[in-house]
Amino acid sequence: MTIMDERLVLADAAVLTEIAQDATGIVGSVLDFGAGKNAAGDAQTPNIGEGGNACLTLVCIGADFASSGTPVLTAALVSAEDAALTTNPVTHASFPLAADAAVGDILFRGFVPKGITKRYLGLKVTVADAALTAGAVTGWIDSDAPTPVELK
Numbered sequence: 445m446t447i448m449d450e451r452l453v454l455a456d457a458a459v460l461t462e463i464a465q466d467a468t469g470i471v472g473s474v475l476d477f478g479a480g481k482n483a484a485g486d487a488q489t490p491n492i493g494e495g496g497n498a499c500l501t502l503v504c505i506g507a508d509f510a511s512s513g514t515p516v517l518t519a520a521l522v523s524a525e526d527a528a529l530t531t532n533p534v535t536h537a538s539f540p541l542a543a544d545a546a547v548g549d550i551l552f553r554g555f556v557p558k559g560i561t562k563r564y565l566g567l568k569v570t571v572a573d574a575a576l577t578a579g580a581v582t583g584w585i586d587s588d589a590p591t592p593v594e595l596k
Contacts, residue, residue, distance in 0.1 A: 454567045455583040457506045460517075465575040471519075472583065474527045474566035498556040498585050500537070502567070504545040506580035513574025517541035519552065520570075523562035536560060541569070545579065556585060 455472025463469040500521060509517075519541050524533040536557045545551055567583055 452585040453583070454500075454565075454585065455502075455581050457580045457582055459506075460509070460569060460571070460576050460579045460581065463569055463571045463575070465515075466572055468568050468570040470529060471567045471569050471581060474529065474564050475585075476527065477563055477565065479563060498587065500552065500554060500556050500583065500585055501550065502541075502552040502581055502583040504547055504549045504551055504579065505582045506547065507578045508547055509541075509543060509545040509579035510577045511543065511574045512577060515543045515574040515576055516572040517543055517576075518570045518572075520568045521556065521565070522568050523560050523565045525562055525564070527564050529564060529566050529568065532562070534560075534562060551581065552583075 452475065453473065454475065458472040460471065463471075502519065509515075517540065518538060520538040521536045522529045522533050523536060525531040537554065539552050539554075541551050542549065569581075
């Protein structure tokens with residue numbers, strides 16, 4: 445059984461129709477890992493994924509994907525030094541999304557690369573060739589790669 449920490453949910457039924465054709469947009473929320481300090485008071489950067497296997501899961505939810513054309517969809521897990529994910533961005537994983545996804549389909553499930561050291565982490569989706577007219581996703585990070593129980 446998956447226990448989702450709301451602070452590690454990147455997208456909660458995030459609508460993909462808001463991303464225009466031939467554009468890229470941030471989907472859902474951007475996680476802020478803060479600018480922390482160690483016990484000695486020295487600044488330190490975040491470093492997620494070192495404590496175990498962190499997994500990203502992305503599921504089609506709410507509505508099947510639909511389009512008036514044939515969209516090419518690509519998602520990317522991106523970290524950066526700003527919440528807009530534009531200052532010194534690093535793409536940690538990039539993967540295609542099925543343009544014909546149905547509610548409940550698992551679009552992606554895989555491990556988050558170790559050693560992410562930027563303050564902000566988010567999910568970007570690129571929509572090419574044709575915009576979506578329907579479709580939403582929920583995505584989160586947790587400690588393993590379980591099958592979601594009931595997301596419909």
